[in-house]
Amino acid sequence: xxxxxxxxxxxxxxxxxxxxxxxxxxxxxxxxxxxxxxxxxxxxxxxxxxxxxxxxxxxxxxxxxxxxxxxxxxxxxxxxxxxxxxxxxxxxxxxxxxxxxxxxxxxxxxxxxxxxxxxxxxxxxxxxxxxxxxxxxxxxxxxxxxxxxxxxxxxxxxxxxxxxxxxxxxxxxxxxxxxxxxxxxxxxxxxxxxxxxxxxxxxxxxxxxxxxxxxxxxxxxxxxxxxxxxxxx
Amino acid sequence: xxxxxxxxxxxxxxxxxxxxxxxxxxxxxxxxxxxxxxxxxxxxxxxxxxxxxxxxxxxxxxxxxxxxxxxxxxxxxxxxxxxxxxxxxxxxxxxxxxxxxxxxxxxxxxxxxxxxxxxxxxxxxxxxxxxxxxxxxxxxxxxxxxxxxxxxxxxxxxxxxxxxxxxxxxxxxxxxxxxxxxxxxxxxxxxxxxxxxxxxxxxxxxxxxxxxxxxxxxxxxxxxxxxxxxxxxxxxxxxx
Numbered sequence: 001x002x003x004x005x006x007x008x009x010x011x012x013x014x015x016x017x018x019x020x021x022x023x024x025x026x027x028x029x030x031x032x033x034x035x036x037x038x039x040x041x042x043x044x045x046x047x048x049x050x051x052x053x054x055x056x057x058x059x060x061x062x063x064x065x066x067x068x069x070x071x072x073x074x075x076x077x078x079x080x081x082x083x084x085x086x087x088x089x090x091x092x093x094x095x096x097x098x099x100x101x102x103x104x105x106x107x108x109x110x111x112x113x114x115x116x117x118x119x120x121x122x123x124x125x126x127x128x129x130x131x132x133x134x135x136x137x138x139x140x141x142x143x144x145x146x147x148x149x150x151x152x153x154x155x156x157x158x159x160x161x162x163x164x165x166x167x168x169x170x171x172x173x174x175x176x177x178x179x180x181x182x183x184x185x186x187x188x189x190x191x192x193x194x195x196x197x198x199x200x201x202x203x204x205x206x207x208x209x210x211x212x213x214x215x216x217x218x219x220x221x222x223x224x225x226x227x228x229x230x231x232x233x
Numbered sequence: 234x235x236x237x238x239x240x241x242x243x244x245x246x247x248x249x250x251x252x253x254x255x256x257x258x259x260x261x262x263x264x265x266x267x268x269x270x271x272x273x274x275x276x277x278x279x280x281x282x283x284x285x286x287x288x289x290x291x292x293x294x295x296x297x298x299x300x301x302x303x304x305x306x307x308x309x310x311x312x313x314x315x316x317x318x319x320x321x322x323x324x325x326x327x328x329x330x331x332x333x334x335x336x337x338x339x340x341x342x343x344x345x346x347x348x349x350x351x352x353x354x355x356x357x358x359x360x361x362x363x364x365x366x367x368x369x370x371x372x373x374x375x376x377x378x379x380x381x382x383x384x385x386x387x388x389x390x391x392x393x394x395x396x397x398x399x400x401x402x403x404x405x406x407x408x409x410x411x412x413x414x415x416x417x418x419x420x421x422x423x424x425x426x427x428x429x430x431x432x433x434x435x436x437x438x439x440x441x442x443x444x445x446x447x448x449x450x451x452x453x454x455x456x457x458x459x460x461x462x463x464x465x466x467x468x469x470x471x472x473x
Binding site: 087088089090091092094096099103106107108111113114115117118124127151 | 236237241242246249250253256257260261264265268271275290349384385
């Protein structure tokens with residue numbers, strides 16, 4: 001019975017392959033989304049975009065806002081460049097990509113300043129530095145220039161999520177262990193603190209950039225130990 | 234169509250720049266009112282924080298209304314009419330010669346005490362720094378100070394907007410024993426007297442900027458405050 005089902009599935013896939021249009025979330029397309037989350041993560045595997053991962057992960061909220069900003073810039077940038085891919089003169093393509101990214105970032109910056117002013121102050125220069133985030137330029141040059149709009153969109157979303165989850169994971173540990181809060185809410189009971197006769201104190205070292213690097217390092221270590229594809233010969 | 238022709242490349246670049254410029258300026262113009270409200274609220278928040286009233290940014294306008302009794306504008310040590318103190322752009326004023334400079338002054342009442350809040354504006358290492366310092370009724374003792382900056386180095390000069398630095402100013406004095414204005418010395422280590430605070434290690438230029446900013450901005454107010462602030466001031470004037 002199971003065999004028959006499998007064959008049916010295969011037949012279906014063959015049929016689909018024959019059709020000129022592939023489904024929106026075909027296996028290949030899903031790979032575009034999933035790959036950057038783990039096997040080809042922009043931060044832990046390609047080691048790109050580290051700078052912002054270190055700088056704005058002291059607290060979860062700014063890290064979340066940063067992730068959303070990067071998600072927007074990456075998805076929109078990929079779509080725009082992919083839309084224009086046949087019209088971009090080859091000699092100025094890097095400049096065009098840069099202009100696309102820079103204008104999207106300027107847009108994000110303005111929106112943040114208007115609606116989440118305090119976070120935008122906290123993120124300060126790092127919003128502007130999204131322009132230089134290698135992940136974005138990398139995806140535009142390596143993917144969006146040669147692929148269809150929908151694929152580029154998925155690729156952008158996938159890579160942004162790959163970036164975001166590392167950022168949020170690092171921020172989670174740094175905020176929890178460094179400040180005893182999550183999203184600004186206190187999670188360690190007051191009574192636990194040494195000042196109140198308890199046994200616990202926040203680790204101020206977690207708030208400093210070196211611990212971000214070490215946390216990313218630990219994530220890479222765990223990931224490499226568990227994911228056999230990443231084990232180098 | 235050959236997309237690699239020179240003429241096409243120029244055309245493409247030109248069109249791209251026009252489109253980008255148009256859309257960005259459209260967005261910026263539309264978001265400006267929101268951003269300006271934020272900045273105004275933040276300004277009120279900083280003014281209040283200099284008289285030790287911590288408020289949420291969104292609550293600032295209400296509290297500002299409640300605590301700030303008067304906002305006046307000084308020119309050459311005299312109050313001038315017809316100027317909105319809150320709207321004055323200090324960054325422009327500090328570049329003007331002394332006699333043309335407009336200096337806003339906020340007078341606050343908190344728990345029955347009067348405080349004079351003086352806005353400050355100066356230069357740090359990378360860009361402008363600003364702040365507010367509040368004086369007690371004796372126009373000598375600092376009640377509170379708050380600073381902010383545009384682009385000072387994080388971890389170094391940028392520390393001027395932290396409580397560790399700002400709180401040092403509380404209780405410091407601006408006038409020497411002859412009641413003439415001396416400002417506050419932002420020192421490298423060993424700040425001991427009531428005219429000195431500790432500067433920030435690694436942020437020397439920013440610290441110097443704070444010192445210069447206080448010297449430059451507060452001096453314009455002293456003659457006015459001496460005449461203005463009632464009995465204490467009269468006493469001071471007599472001793473002069």
